Amino acid sequence: MAKNxxxxxxxxxxAAYNRWQGKCESCGEWNTLAEEDTSGSVPVSxxxxxxxxxxxxxxxxxxxxDAPRLSSGMTELDRVTGGGFVRGSVLLVGGDPGIGKSTLLxxxxxxxxxxxxxxxxxSGEEAVAQVRLRAERLGLxxxxxxxxxxxxxxxxxxxxxxxxxxxxIVIDSIQTMWTDTVxxxxxxxxxxxxxxxxxxxxxKKTGAAIILVGHVTKDGQIAGPRVVxxxxxxxxSFEGEGSQQxxxxxxxxxxxxxxxxxxxxxMTGLGLREVTNPSELFLSERDLGTPGTAVFAGIEGxxxxxxxxxxxxxxxxxxxxxxxxxxxxxxxxxxVLAVLEAHCGVKLSGHDVYLNVAGGLRIHEPxxxxxxxxxxxxxxxxAQLPTDAVYFGEISLSGVVRPVAQTPARLKEAAKLGFxxxxxxxSARGDAGGDAGLSLNAVNSLTTLVAEIAARGSRRGESxxxxxxNATPARFRRGEG
Ligand code: TYD
Ligand code: MG
Numbered sequence: 001m002a003k004n005x006x007x008x009x010x011x012x013x014x015a016a017y018n019r020w021q022g023k024c025e026s027c028g029e030w031n032t033l034a035e036e037d038t039s040g041s042v043p044v045s046x047x048x049x050x051x052x053x054x055x056x057x058x059x060x061x062x063x064x065x066d067a068p069r070l071s072s073g074m075t076e077l078d079r080v081t082g083g084g085f086v087r088g089s090v091l092l093v094g095g096d097p098g099i100g101k102s103t104l105l106x107x108x109x110x111x112x113x114x115x116x117x118x119x120x121x122x123s124g125e126e127a128v129a130q131v132r133l134r135a136e137r138l139g140l141x142x143x144x145x146x147x148x149x150x151x152x153x154x155x156x157x158x159x160x161x162x163x164x165x166x167x168x169i170v171i172d173s174i175q176t177m178w179t180d181t182v183x184x185x186x187x188x189x190x191x192x193x194x195x196x197x198x199x200x201x202x203x204k205k206t207g208a209a210i211i212l213v214g215h216v217t218k219d220g221q222i223a224g225p226r227v228v229x230x231x232x233x234x235x236x237s238f239e240g241e242g243s244q245q246x247x248x249x250x251x252x253x254x255x256x257x258x259x260x261x262x263x264x265x266x267m268t269g270l271g272l273r274e275v276t277n278p279s280e281l282f283l284s285e286r287d288l289g290t291p292g293t294a295v296f297a298g299i300e301g302x303x304x305x306x307x308x309x310x311x312x313x314x315x316x317x318x319x320x321x322x323x324x325x326x327x328x329x330x331x332x333x334x335x336v337l338a339v340l341e342a343h344c345g346v347k348l349s350g351h352d353v354y355l356n357v358a359g360g361l362r363i364h365e366p367x368x369x370x371x372x373x374x375x376x377x378x379x380x381x382x383a384q385l386p387t388d389a390v391y392f393g394e395i396s397l398s399g400v401v402r403p404v405a406q407t408p409a410r411l412k413e414a415a416k417l418g419f420x421x422x423x424x425x426x427s428a429r430g431d432a433g434g435d436a437g438l439s440l441n442a443v444n445s446l447t448t449l450v451a452e453i454a455a456r457g458s459r460r461g462e463s464x465x466x467x468x469x470n471a472t473p474a475r476f477r478r479g480e481g
Pocket of ligand 2: 125
């Protein structure tokens with residue numbers, strides 16, 4: 001077993017090397033290698049010492065004693081997990097420190113405990129008194145959650161092996177856990193991996209569901225526990241801008257449900273409030289009447305979500321103009337800008353370009369291309385877009401506007417929120433169904449859209465006032481509902 005001399009482990013991705021080096025060749029990060037004693041590293045030693053035993057093989061049709069899923073009592077959380085926590089599954093909840101992971105889990109565990117399940121909350125970061133204080137603030141002190149401040153995995157496993165099997169165990173956080181089976185310091189990749197393995201084994205053996213909390217690094221990856229990501233059944237990421245009240249829970253990986261669903265919450269003085277209609281939330285602070293904003297009719301999972309895209313295109317004195325984007329893929333922005341330059345005669349090389357998705361949402365859909373392009377051109381020509389219109393459609397490199405999925409759902413949501421027209425791909429007009437009650441402006445190439453917006457700009461220039469009367473859907477005027 002001379003191979004066991006590998007002892008420098010990347011704290012970012014878990015790759016192991018037998019000598020120190022500045023850069024991890026596996027993930028490309030610098031200064032992430034730390035010396036760890038991997039000789040006692042878990043799987044090999046455990047497996048090699050044990051004698052094989054026989055076990056019974058079972059059929060797929062077997063019945064489990066009770067419901068395979070445990071509802072959290074929070075609709076938004078259940079939506080992201082795919083309908084509740086699966087027995088014996090292990091889920092990792094990642095997020096920046098202070099984003100609200102402990103708050104979310106305190107609320108969820110309290111509700112489940114009130115529903116009569118045995119729920120255990122192990123805090124490795126806060127003392128019992130601090131957890132109690134939070135529960136008191138949330139008005140949940142009476143919930144029969146079993147609480148402990150512990151960090152030793154062996155102690156936790158032996159304690160929980162007694163009595164009825166807990167239905168759910170929260171480990172807050174996995175970075176604070178340590179196990180006797182490895183020598184490394186707590187928080188190192190080896191410790192995190194070994195602790196997670198021990199807990200996963202416990203979950204599979206007993207059928208208890210386990211939630212591991214993990215902190216993420218500034219670039220959005222779950223620190224250290226990235227190595228845990230592929231061991232667990234589901235990875236949820238809790239996101240949000242610190243300065244804003246909205247929090248978004250997103251499934252990054254889910255063996256038992258969809259990965260594109262989001263749960264939306266609002267952080268209030270009394271904990272997290274579920275937001276059942278995110279579109280209203282994302283559009284509530286709309287800056288009406290300014291050029292450079294377009295409403296995108298998007299889909300998150302199974303749910304349509306309307307959100308405002310804001311663009312600023314400003315002349316620059318820099319040799320290399322700035323391109324900054326928040327909430328969207330920067331390479332997607334570059335592509336849209338290139339198509340605008342190449343096919344629509346829009347010159348942007350002398351301009352800085354900023355694009356922002358309002359409300360702290362992150363958009364992953366290519367369907368946002370058309371809304372982004374509309375916002376950009378609107379800012380460039382300083383012409384306001386109609387405030388009662390939504391935009392969606394993918395733009396190809398040739399400047400063609402391509403159809404996207406779920407057109408009817410997008411239109412329905414827009415109509416529900418008081419919008420009156422939709423700018424969409426020509427080929428999607430057939431799917432629209434015609435029942436949404438919106439007037440449809442189908443465009444088949446980006447050039448058409450650019451020409452329309454530019455025309456608004458010149459009309460505005462002649463009259464000296466915005467051409468469009470303020471055709472705002474009533475519910476978005478400030479101060480109303
Ligand atoms: P917390 O759940 O401790 O974050 P994490 O576990 O992800 O590190 O949340 C901490 C933040 O949430 C803190 O800045 C205070 C805020 N907060 C509220 O605004 N309202 C509340 O009711 C609670 C409990 C916390
Ligand atoms: Mg916490």
